[in-house]
Amino acid sequence: xxxxxxxxxxxxxxxxxxxxxxxxxxxxxxxxxxxxxxxxxxxxxxxxxxxxxxxxxxxxxxxxxxxxxxxxxxxxxxxxxxxxxxxxxxxxxxxxxxxxxxxxxxxxxxxxxxxxxxxxxxxxxxxxxxxxxxxxxxxxxxxxxxxxxxxxxxxxxxxxxxxxxxxxxxxxxxxxxxxxxxxxxxxxxxxxxxxxxxxxxxxxxxxxxxxxxxxxxxxxxxxxxxxxxxxxxxxxxxxxxxxxxxxxxxxxxxxxxxxxxxxxxxxxxxxxxxxxxxxxxxxxxxxxxxxxxxxxxxxxxxxxxxxxxxxxxxxxxxxxxxxxxxxxxxxxxxxxxxxxxxxxxxxxxxxxxxxxxxxxxxxxxxxxxxxxxxxxxxxxxxxxxxxxxxxxxxxxxxxxxxxxx
Amino acid sequence: xxxxxxxxxxxxxxxxxxxxxxxxxxxxxxxxxxxxxxxxxxxxxxxxxxxxxxxxxxxxxxxxxxxxxxxxxxxxxxxxxxxxxxxxxxxxxxxxxxxxxxxxxxxxxxxxxxxxxxxxxxxxxxxxxxxxxxxxxxxxxxxxxxxxxxxxxxxxxxxxxxxxxxxxxxxxxxxxxxxxxxxxxxxxxxxxxxxxxxxxxxxxxxxxxxxxxxxxxxxxxxxxxxxxxxxxxxxxxxxxxxxxxxxxxxxxxxxxxxxxxxxxxxxxxxxxxxxxxxxxxxxxxxxxxxxxxxxxxxxxxxxxxxxxxxxxxxxxxxxxxxxxxxxxxxxxxxxxxxxxxxxxxxxxxxxxxxxxxxxxxxxxxxxxxxxxxxxxxxxxxxxxxxxxxxxxxxxxxxxxxxxxx
Numbered sequence: 115x116x117x118x119x120x121x122x123x124x125x126x127x128x129x130x131x132x133x134x135x136x137x138x139x140x141x142x143x144x145x146x147x148x149x150x151x152x153x154x155x156x157x158x159x160x161x162x163x164x165x166x167x168x169x170x171x172x173x174x175x176x177x178x179x180x181x182x183x184x185x186x187x188x189x190x191x192x193x194x195x196x197x198x199x200x201x202x203x204x205x206x207x208x209x210x211x212x213x214x215x216x217x218x219x220x221x222x223x224x225x226x227x228x229x230x231x232x233x234x235x236x237x238x239x240x241x242x243x244x245x246x247x248x249x250x251x252x253x254x255x256x257x258x259x260x261x262x263x264x265x266x267x268x269x270x271x272x273x274x275x276x277x278x279x280x281x282x283x284x285x286x287x288x289x290x291x292x293x294x295x296x297x298x299x300x301x302x303x304x305x306x307x308x309x310x311x312x313x314x315x316x317x318x319x320x321x322x323x324x325x326x327x328x329x330x331x332x333x334x335x336x337x338x339x340x341x342x343x344x345x346x347x348x349x350x351x352x353x354x355x356x357x358x359x360x361x362x363x364x365x366x367x368x369x370x371x372x373x374x375x376x377x378x379x380x381x382x383x384x385x386x387x388x389x390x391x392x393x394x395x396x397x398x399x400x401x402x403x404x405x406x407x408x409x410x411x412x413x414x415x416x417x418x419x420x421x422x423x424x425x426x427x428x429x430x431x432x433x434x435x436x437x438x439x440x441x442x443x444x445x446x447x448x449x450x451x452x453x454x455x456x457x458x459x460x461x462x463x464x465x466x467x468x469x470x471x472x473x474x475x476x477x478x479x480x481x482x483x484x485x486x487x488x489x490x491x492x493x494x495x496x497x498x499x500x501x502x503x504x505x506x507x508x509x510x511x512x513x514x515x516x517x518x519x
Numbered sequence: 520x521x522x523x524x525x526x527x528x529x530x531x532x533x534x535x536x537x538x539x540x541x542x543x544x545x546x547x548x549x550x551x552x553x554x555x556x557x558x559x560x561x562x563x564x565x566x567x568x569x570x571x572x573x574x575x576x577x578x579x580x581x582x583x584x585x586x587x588x589x590x591x592x593x594x595x596x597x598x599x600x601x602x603x604x605x606x607x608x609x610x611x612x613x614x615x616x617x618x619x620x621x622x623x624x625x626x627x628x629x630x631x632x633x634x635x636x637x638x639x640x641x642x643x644x645x646x647x648x649x650x651x652x653x654x655x656x657x658x659x660x661x662x663x664x665x666x667x668x669x670x671x672x673x674x675x676x677x678x679x680x681x682x683x684x685x686x687x688x689x690x691x692x693x694x695x696x697x698x699x700x701x702x703x704x705x706x707x708x709x710x711x712x713x714x715x716x717x718x719x720x721x722x723x724x725x726x727x728x729x730x731x732x733x734x735x736x737x738x739x740x741x742x743x744x745x746x747x748x749x750x751x752x753x754x755x756x757x758x759x760x761x762x763x764x765x766x767x768x769x770x771x772x773x774x775x776x777x778x779x780x781x782x783x784x785x786x787x788x789x790x791x792x793x794x795x796x797x798x799x800x801x802x803x804x805x806x807x808x809x810x811x812x813x814x815x816x817x818x819x820x821x822x823x824x825x826x827x828x829x830x831x832x833x834x835x836x837x838x839x840x841x842x843x844x845x846x847x848x849x850x851x852x853x854x855x856x857x858x859x860x861x862x863x864x865x866x867x868x869x870x871x872x873x874x875x876x877x878x879x880x881x882x883x884x885x886x887x888x889x890x891x892x893x894x895x896x897x898x899x900x901x902x903x904x905x906x907x908x909x910x911x912x913x914x915x916x917x918x919x920x921x922x923x924x
Contacts, residue, residue: 364905369771372897373835375890398912401905430778485780492777500769500806507803 115460118144119204119212123152125162127172127343130303130315135177137299138213146460148180150203152189154494157196159421161358161494163322164350170452174517175342180457183449185483186490187439190425195440197282205291206445206470212294216280219300224284227265234263251416314338326359354498362497364403367428371397383436384423429490446483447471452515474514520865523549524609524617528557530567532577532748535708535720540582542704543618551865553585555608557594559899562601564826566763568727569755575857579922580747585862588854590888591895592844595830600845602687610696611850611875617699621685624705629689632670639668656821719743731764759903767902769808772833776802788841789828834895851888852876857920879919
């Protein structure tokens with residue numbers, strides 16, 4: 115079977131995602147679409163609005179054939195590690211291509227930039243390091259380094275978040291899985307950072323904002339979502355009485371930061387360069403997550419970088435755990451979250467060729483990344499009522515979803 | 520000035536406590552009554568119903584001249600360490616006597632038992648160790664050991680909680696501060712473990728139960744409390760919208776236990792003999808604090824012992840921190856929570872003679888026990904709203920109370 119991999123968060127699954135799947139199938143001529151999806155927490159260091167099970171179900175009802183989990187360790191990282199984890203996972207599943215959304219839908223600027231960067235790696239690294247040493251954030255330093263080697267943003271906008279990610283996918287495909295063909299299709303939804311909905315192809319950010327601010331799926335939000343997503347959002351809310359956002363974790367973050375020792379805080383992944391003092395000091399006076407973030411923000415760190423660090427503090431990811439696995443060259447395992455009959459057929463055909471463990475339940479394998487997954491799931495469900503928490507947590511150890519209509 | 524020390528929790532301060540102060544003054548002929556009081560968490564491993572500041576104010580308005588804090592490390596311990604910390608603190612303040620409440624108000628059975636035990640220490644220790652090795656709880660083993668050396672409960676009821684504590688006070692006075700005279704007065708309130716109020720001298724347990732179950736100070740509860748306590752209970756509730764009890768911390772305990780590693784959990788003071796596995800397993804299915812406690816209970820451990828361990832998990836007290844200071848032979852420091860003009864005069868006279876640091880604010884001294892105090896205070900206020908939490912937490916670093924009418 116010809117298979118196409120896609121790298122997704124689905125927070126939540128919207129019309130733009132549906133379009134992406136349809137066009138990816140066209141472009142790749144694949145029989146099976148495999149999505150590697152972030153779990154409970156996302157790349158920007160945020161809890162997903164609904165849990166990974168409800169997001170997987172919406173995806174399986176909207177064109178995805180197989181959903182596998184991107185381990186927390188890779189999911190909550192800057193684009194290079196995020197891409198690496200996703201590409202390694204899709205490679206372990208033997209996909210023929212990976213198709214991502216980009217601003218203009220053409221793969222050549224990504225390939226040309228990769229070639230150009232490969233030829234100018236030394237200069238790029240030097241410029242990057244200098245800019246970081248001057249106290250600039252990573253995205254800023256990367257922009258400067260790109261300019262230094264002559265990749266200007268005039269003919270290709272590297273600052274668009276989806277292009278940054280796309281470039282990162284291409285880079286990691288060439289680095290770690292060169293047999294996979296990189297493909298891209300044009301995005302139809304509005305810009306990633308747009309905060310208001312306009313039309314039926316809106317960014318996930320604007321959709322979440324509309325839903326969370328109104329604490330309901332307004333007509334405007336509904337117009338951007340497939341029915342399956344609306345059903346899953348409502349079903350999750352009816353069970354748990356909430357949709358997740360950072361503010362619902364602020365009490366826990368406060369408790370954790372107030373009771374952890376400086377030495378242990380310094381051991382958390384992302385707490386570098388004396389950030390531990392700043393975090394400890396700021397939490398004492400903070401009255402909301404936003405207030406806290408404003409207090410810890412500096413020129414040096416992007417908002418996203420700090421949010422990711424807050425997530426690692428909440429989950430308790432240590433530097434030791436992180437460094438042990440981030441520099442791997444192969445997926446630690448592949449964990450199935452859900453499948454339809456096409457995905458099931460693909461798996462039964464391909465699993466004999468797999469060289470990493472394939473699991474349908476975490477208890478099938480002893481692996482420290484699964485311990486981190488368990489902690490992240492426990493932290494994710496913490497704002498729920500005690501009864502719902504127990505109920506949802508037990509799903510984590512149940513079988514994957516099977517949508518076999 | 521002649522001073523008398525009392526060892527208290529005041530959870531909350533009730534008519535029996537007022538009687539104890541009055542009789543202690545008579546018995547000791549003291550000019551100044553000094554209370555060493557547990558802070559935010561108590562000997563039985565519970566949060567205090569209202570914080571230490573409101574409890575101190577009630578005490579100062581009801582006959583106590585000086586309130587000092589029993590450090591968390593000693594406050595949340597079995598009777599021997601609890602007594603040791605309290606006696607060392609009162610000794611550092613130069614009290615002439617310590618007067619405690621007991622069932623029959625006579626000091627001689629305590630002194631005779633101490634003599635008898637001193638003469639039969641080897642047999643006592645042997646019997647205690649054997650009984651513990653058989654899997655009995657510490658109180659049970661102590662009872663067996665007492666019987667082995669001929670201290671029978673027929674002429675003196677060692678099983679009454681106040682007698683256990685009283686005996687422990689006498690023992691630690693003789694061990695660590697033999698210049699202090701031990702005194703006792705008869706308790707007038709009903710038994711410690713009585714769970715319902717009868718009359719105006721009720722146990723603190725029954726008063727808390729009445730208040731927490733009704734979420735108000737009922738007439739029956741009010742009849743057992745001085746006006747000052749009622750005022751402080753109401754004032755605290757009006758600010759924070761709650762009175763503290765374990766259930767309000769269950770979400771935090773769940774979060775902590777679900778995200779801590781087995782290795783780190785094993786490092787918590789009180790987590791011994793594989794208890795870490797039992798705690799990790801039980802928390803997954805528990806839907807309330809009571810439910811959790813029922814799941815972890817065994818013959819070996821008393822309810823109180825397990826509650827104390829839960830408190831240490833919540834606060835994050837490690838074995839390393841605990842063992843470093845529990846075996847001390849002198850108070851680490853004396854921290855003033857509040858005083859009236861008599862207490863102030865006593866302090867200004869006595870402080871020249873003090874051999875340990877006297878502090879009125881924690882930032883005056885760098886000491887790891889004060890770091891633990893800070894963590895325990897942060898954990899204690901965690902169930903409050905974010906704004907109230909910041910407000911109450913800042914009081915921790917303010918000056919002590921001065922009631923100078």
